[in-house]
Amino acid sequence: MTKTILVVDDSRVSRLLSRQFILESHPDWTIVEAVTGEDAVDKLATVIPDMILLDVNMPGMGGIAAVAKIREISTTVPICLLTANVQEATREKAHSMGVQFAEKPITQARIDNILSTLENA
Amino acid sequence: MFQLTELQHDALVELFNQGVGQAASAMSQIVHEEVTMSVPTIEFHTRAEVAQALGSVESRRICAVTQTYQGAFNTDAMLMFPEEKSLEIVRLMVGQALTPEELTEMEQEAMNEIGNIILNSCMSTLANIAGKELHGSLPMYRIGTSEQIFGASGGQWNGMVLTLKIDFNIEKHHINGYVAFLLDLTALQDLQSYLDQYLSGLMS
Numbered sequence: 006m007t008k009t010i011l012v013v014d015d016s017r018v019s020r021l022l023s024r025q026f027i028l029e030s031h032p033d034w035t036i037v038e039a040v041t042g043e044d045a046v047d048k049l050a051t052v053i054p055d056m057i058l059l060d061v062n063m064p065g066m067g068g069i070a071a072v073a074k075i076r077e078i079s080t081t082v083p084i085c086l087l088t089a090n091v092q093e094a095t096r097e098k099a100h101s102m103g104v105q106f107a108e109k110p111i112t113q114a115r116i117d118n119i120l121s122t123l124e125n126a
Numbered sequence: 127m128f129q130l131t132e133l134q135h136d137a138l139v140e141l142f143n144q145g146v147g148q149a150a151s152a153m154s155q156i157v158h159e160e161v162t163m164s165v166p167t168i169e170f171h172t173r174a175e176v177a178q179a180l181g182s183v184e185s186r187r188i189c190a191v192t193q194t195y196q197g198a199f200n201t202d203a204m205l206m207f208p209e210e211k212s213l214e215i216v217r218l219m220v221g222q223a224l225t226p227e228e229l230t231e232m233e234q235e236a237m238n239e240i241g242n243i244i245l246n247s248c249m250s251t252l253a254n255i256a257g258k259e260l261h262g263s264l265p266m267y268r269i270g271t272s273e274q275i276f277g278a279s280g281g282q283w284n285g286m287v288l289t290l291k292i293d294f295n296i297e298k299h300h301i302n303g304y305v306a307f308l309l310d311l312t313a314l315q316d317l318q319s320y321l322d323q324y325l326s327g328l329m330s
Contacts, residue, residue, distance in 0.1 A: 015264075016235055016236075016238065016239040016242075017232060017235050018216075018219070018220060018232055018235055018236040018239045019239055021220065021223060021224075021232075022219075022220065022223075025223050062242070062246075062262065062264060063264075064264060088246075089152075089242050089243040089246035089247065089250075090246050090250060090262065091148075091246065091247065091250040091254075092250040092253045092254055092259060092260065093253070093254045093257070094253070094259040109152075109242075109243050109246075110152055110155045110156045110243050112155055
């Protein structure tokens with residue numbers, strides 16, 4: 006079943022790599038991009054994603070603040086923080102907010118692992 | 127004059143060694159090649175000497191990604207490559223997904239992201255080992271001679287600066303660069319306390 010993934014990252018290269026790796030495994034899935042936390046929240050007015058991949062360190066609203074805003078809109082959409090900030094403190098924040106955590110650099114294996122929870126949903 | 131004890135010096139090298147190991151692993155995943163990194167060298171310099179000390183072999187132009195970290199201690203972390211190699215590194219990262227024109231257009235953003243991943247990898251290791259949190263700024267990209275780069279970075283410091291320099295090598299593509307960390311005197315006192323806590327944790 007086709008899915009929609011919202012990729013939120015201020016880095017165009019990271020968005021490109023995420024898109025490339027998602028479509029490599031799921032050519033029929035739809036990718037929507039947002040460049041900041043604010044942009045992601047705005048996009049949710051028109052898009053209902055099956056999963057959100059969310060960078061942490063972004064200008065304006067970062068990923069941690071964005072999780073709280075997104076949860077006001079949807080309490081159920083799966084979110085995965087995809088970040089270079091691999092500090093335990095960040096992992097713990099992700100855990101306490103009930104969202105997944107994955108390390109950058111973005112690789113095919115990491116993307117496949119993140120999306121594996123959706124494949125049979 | 128600020129000095130580290132022999133034990134603090136050893137602990138600092140060991141901590142950064144672990145950080146560098148993670149950074150090498152991250153870089154290797156980015157470029158899909160083996161990356162080797164040197165043991166960190168630690169030196170003290172005046173701010174005016176830093177460009178010469180870190181860039182002595184770099185009379186050519188370099189590109190640098192800088193992030194400032196604050197928390198358990200404050201530091202300017204820098205990733206530097208020869209300017210003429212940056213496009214090649216970006217190509218290794220994104221593969222054949224982009225046309226040469228797109229690649230050139232994205233070069234700066236891609237280098238920022240590479241710097242973000244590598245510097246965060248190293249600094250996160252340091253934070254995790256000590257159980258402290260470090261807050262990093264967004265990455266900043268610069269191109270110029272080493273004097274221009276170091277003049278622009280942290281120019282507010284006039285006193286002694288500790289530099290940690292780690293050389294890295296992507297052998298198959300003959301790409302050499304380095305990662306450097308600059309700490310001013312105030313940060314050094316915090317660093318000393320961070321090292322003492324780390325050492326006391328080891329000995330308890």
